[in-house]
Amino acid sequence: MSGNEFDIISRYFSTQPVSRHDVDLGIGDDAALITVPENCQLVVTTDTLVAGVHFLAGANPEWVAHKALAANLSDLAAMGAMPAWCSLALTLPDSDEQWVASFCKGFYALAEYFHVQLVGGDTTKGPLSITITMQGYLPSGQALTRSGAKVGDWIYVTGELGDSATGLDFILGQREMSVAGAGEFVHRHYYRQPRVLAGQSLRGIASAALDISDGLVADLPHILSASGVGAVLEADCLPVSDALKALESDPVNAAKIALTSGEEYELCFTVPESHRGAVDTALSHCGTKAVCVGQVRSGKELAINWQGETVDWTLAGWDHFRSNE
Amino acid sequence: MSGNEFDIISRYFSTQPVSRHDVDLGIGDDAALITVPENCQLVVTTDTLVAGVHFLAGANPEWVAHKALAANLSDLAAMGAMPAWCSLALTLPDSDEQWVASFCKGFYALAEYFHVQLVGGDTTKGPLSITITMQGYLPSGQALTRSGAKVGDWIYVTGELGDSATGLDFILGQREMSVAGAGEFVHRHYYRQPRVLAGQSLRGIASAALDISDGLVADLPHILSASGVGAVLEADCLPVSDALKALESDPVNAAKIALTSGEEYELCFTVPESHRGAVDTALSHCGTKAVCVGQVRSGKELAINWQGETVDWTLAGWDHFRSNE
Structure with missing residues (x-):
């Protein structure tokens, strides 16, 4: 010092x-x-x-x-x-x-x-x-970067999404602190566990990766842009906590929160078809769950599906981050 | 980012x-x-x-x-x-x-x-x-640290000391900006040149080193404390710019400024007697001047001499930094 x-x-x-x-x-x-x-x-x-x-x-x-x-x-x-x-x-x-x-x-x-x-x-x-x-x-040479995603790769996220933003809503007074479980959400906002072991175990398996700091719909485009690809997200596949499901009875609302929740510090990564089997094995060793939430496609667009149909949801921050040339 | x-x-x-x-x-x-x-x-x-x-x-x-x-x-x-x-x-x-x-x-x-x-x-x-x-x-193993000074080693500083603090006085309005050369002092305060090449050339020659960020009398004690030694500084040997000499006609005042001037980013280093000859050669290759301003002694004290006599000057920040156990 x-x-x-x-x-x-x-x-x-x-x-x-x-x-x-x-x-x-x-x-x-x-x-x-x-x-x-x-x-x-x-x-x-x-x-x-x-x-x-x-x-x-x-x-x-x-x-x-x-x-x-x-x-x-x-x-x-x-x-x-x-x-x-x-x-x-x-x-x-x-x-x-x-x-x-x-x-x-x-x-x-x-x-x-x-x-x-x-x-x-x-x-x-x-x-x-x-x-x-x-x-x-x-x-040397084994880093997971943002530029390796290929058309056809599957898109995964670790853990659950949405609790960080919900916690922040409570902190900022945008939700009533009297709601059951409010304190737990606040704690989760501050106490996200970084996926250090998961990241290491994905070396040689994932084709691209980043951490979710600005929200999945804001961060995934960084991979798409760096890799020169597009993607589709299946919003109904997004992992959401039981607590958030209890708080938001409408699953569409919960999915929207999961899509935009920042400071989650979960990993979003892409995996070639040939390596899909290795994902579960690798992550089970470090006690981290990951689910497939979409697929890399050609083009530049990030489309969002809900139950198989493309939707045009208004998402906070979405427009700002969409045009990432 | x-x-x-x-x-x-x-x-x-x-x-x-x-x-x-x-x-x-x-x-x-x-x-x-x-x-x-x-x-x-x-x-x-x-x-x-x-x-x-x-x-x-x-x-x-x-x-x-x-x-x-x-x-x-x-x-x-x-x-x-x-x-x-x-x-x-x-x-x-x-x-x-x-x-x-x-x-x-x-x-x-x-x-x-x-x-x-x-x-x-x-x-x-x-x-x-x-x-x-x-x-x-x-x-590996060639770093100049603070802990290698030995009793008898000579203490050197690069460049000239005092202009940074003087520039700051002008910036803060503690000196009149109408004084000739004021702008030059201000520029020198911001534009100190870090002694990167000098530092590298002192590897294998200096026994300890640090950069002067809080003032020589505040920083030298870090070497003394880390090395378990004391020292004497010959204040009349401190290198002072011609501009500062012109501004402060009393050499005692100029020396006091040189002793306490912070953010100088000059190096202070100690050299064993056996390596003294190598200092000038090493530094001349990178165009940096250094002068001997004192010697490492036993004990814990940092004494200051003026023309061979120990003085008890009141120096800004001095008391605060003196007791570095």
Whole structure:
């Protein structure tokens, strides 16, 4: 860490639970020194969370930390990478030790789970925001990118979609917190589990992959555009939680939420017909479910079907993301 | 880049002048893919600049970009590393294309000079701030760390000290802008040149090193603490620019400014007696001057001499940084 940090806060980050053998020099010098495993590519991603934009300033710091770290882990998961090291740039309006202690609790719980070591960062005074840069690695040439989808490949998503956006609705007061299960949705919004093991197990199986951060209908077009293909989504096949089904009795509404729900940190990936059998085997080893929700087609369009018929649903954000040339 | 970016802004970052052979996949996927050179350690550093704290919100974006990137380059320089890749997290209050264009001009000019490729980042809406995480590499085991200083080693600094703080005084209105040369000091505050080549050339010569970001009397103690030693600084030996000498006719005042001036991004390093001859040769190859300003001693104290006599000067920030146990 360098300059401008608050001494008290820095102490929280100079001792930490994760200590990796490949970190030759961690926090405390001008930079960290790392030995990247041989025959591997380095994988790097960055995400920023700003108070008032990505979380409420009054949100539980432990949950905010989880969300911030999960966003980065999810990006590495989508590449099929093994997460390993991260830097944390934390900007705080004041030196609130209690806030930092709670933040660290959430941060280190998830970092420890995935054996990610904090190797550096910068603590500055200013409007509350969190930027994490995470590095991982994978065997050279085995990354899951966005550009490998081919016409005829099947489209899968892991887990269930829709709970994150529903949780956000509760957080923002757009749904009544008195509804049964509201607290659970809020927790799910912050506590998505990044699909790190699933991503790694899909190396050599998936032809393309990404994580769902802006919503399936917003993110899938990134694969289509990078691969030069179109697709059809079978909206009635989208995996939706029992809780969301109970909340939204109209399955069309639930499907619309599932299509647009952002910050899900589930993986969306494409699989050639010849590898379909391998998907279930690979994912069962890491306890992740994935379901087929569509197919890659020629052209550029992303069509949405409901019970076999193409529909023209109005979806939040849809128009904005549709024209991804 | 993922989620929440402004489309117009992202375009500025998706095309860039630097294209490295070791970047296998740059901006545009969930993460970047990099092949780190063989037998090298990865070196990682992060710095955040917040508007109103590290620069004025109305400052020339081109200069702000230079300063932000220079801070990271300087950290890598202090390790003796070769800078190579970086991520940029840019938080902007609104989508101000002109600001971004100017920022990019400064950013890419310096990135191109040091052949650093932007491989990812995140553009978000919020209070203006910039976080850069930079990666570089160096031959394994050859890093310049803070912990290698030994009693008897000589203490050097590169370049000249004091102009950065003086420039900041002008920026903050603490000095009259009507003074001759004021604009030049302001420019020097933003346009410090990180000592990248000097750092690399000191591998195998310096026993410890860091870059001066908080002021020499604030930063040198980091070396002393990490190495378990004390030191004496000969304040009358500190390199001061002719411009500062002209501005501050009292050499004691100029020396005090040189001791405390932060964001200089000059290197402070220690050299064993046996390697002193190698310093000039190594640095002359990269056009950098360095002067001996003191010596490492036993104990924990940092003493300051003026013309051979120990002095007890009151220095801004001094007390705060002195007790670095």
